[in-house]
Amino acid sequence: MQHGQNNFINTPLAIDKAFLLSIIPTIILGYQQKDFLSAEKIVEKAHKNIELQASEAQDLGADVFPVVLNISGPIMKYSSYYYLGTQDMISILKNLDQHPQVSGIVLNIDSGGGMVSGTAELTATIKGLSKPTIAYTNGYMCSAAMDIASGATMRMASPYADMIGSIGTMMSYQDFSAMFEKWGATIYEIYAPQSTEKNKEFRELQAGNKEAYEERLRVMTEDFIGRMKENLSESIQDDDLVFKGKTYGPKEALAVGLIDEIGTIEDALNKF
Known part of the structure; x- marks a missing residue:
């Protein structure tokens, strides 16, 4: 399996700054302790999680069943550190879309965003799937993660979710x-x-x-906003801040149309 290398530093990011600052200590600690998983192990873990869901559904006698794909931590193009990359997500989603017993896919998102590179491709893949999809969050669904969610058939959030939105891009450059x-x-x-x-x-x-x-960044953000307006055209109620990077709690996100419903992940699974 071929994997590229992420360049998470000195690269354009679609990410919420508070989320970015929160993950830096974990990444530094991972480097110090040298306990990052290999890309192959990360992908293997994702496949095993889906296989377990299928096995449990079949044990209960289900002929068809929904599956959950977890999208957590920083959005990266390639699988590395502890996180599944967008390129491997694309491969997994395409396989699920061809699975005759999969009735729908829940994208269980808890991410404040990440790399611009690779995100639009994943969004387009989700939008093009034949299976219905629900983007769900009980944490963060911001920036690049919000981009990904926009490709789903619908979007839901827990009433206790943290932040939703942050539609925009930024860059932090270090000169040593x-x-x-x-x-x-x-x-x-x-x-x-x-x-x-x-x-x-x-x-x-x-x-x-x-x-x-x-x-x-202006060109990238213009592309980001254009994609969001197209994907959310039926629900978005722009408060003149939604496309300027504002973040919202669940109720506010529902009011401006970033999500379609508030509920539990069980509510999302029961829609299939």
């Missing part, structure tokens, strides 16, 4: 050159005369000019 120079390192960057556009955005940022990166 001053630290290295303090340690006595001399850093040289030399570009070929033909390579005038190479790393131009970052070089402009180092010079104090954010406009190049802001333009990149």
Whole structure:
């Protein structure tokens, strides 16, 4: 199985900042303790969870049954750390869509967002499935996770869910050159005369000019908002803040049309 490498630092993110700050200690601890799962183990764990659901349903005599796919933690393109990547989610969902006994799919989401890369592809895959889908959250369903949820047939939230929305993008860039120079390192960057556009955005940022990166984020966010407006066209009630990155509790999210219903995950499963 081929897996790529996530670049979660210095890359455009569709993520709620509070959620991003909350996961950083876990990622740092994982690096220190070297206890991250391999990509293969992460995917194997997801498959075993679905197989267990199918086995339990069949033991109860069900000819058809819904399944739950857990989408938790930061949204990443490739499976790594402890988290299932969007590329592997796509593969799993396509297989479930072809399964004759699967009556529907609940996307059990608890994520404040993550990488822009790979998210739109997963959203499009969900939207194109022949099986009905429900995006459900009892925690966070923000930014990239909200993008993913928009592709589902409907969206539900627990009355005790944390935050929903945060439709927008951001970028956090780290430049460690001053630290290295303090340690006595001399850093040289030399570009070929033909390579005038190479790393131009970052070089402009180092010079104090954010406009190049802001333009990149503007284009990405315009695409994000356009996709959300299309996918939620039948429910959205824009309060003039929903597409500016505001987050909502469950009742407020229902009022602006980010979700269709408040209930339990059992309520969601009973719809199939």
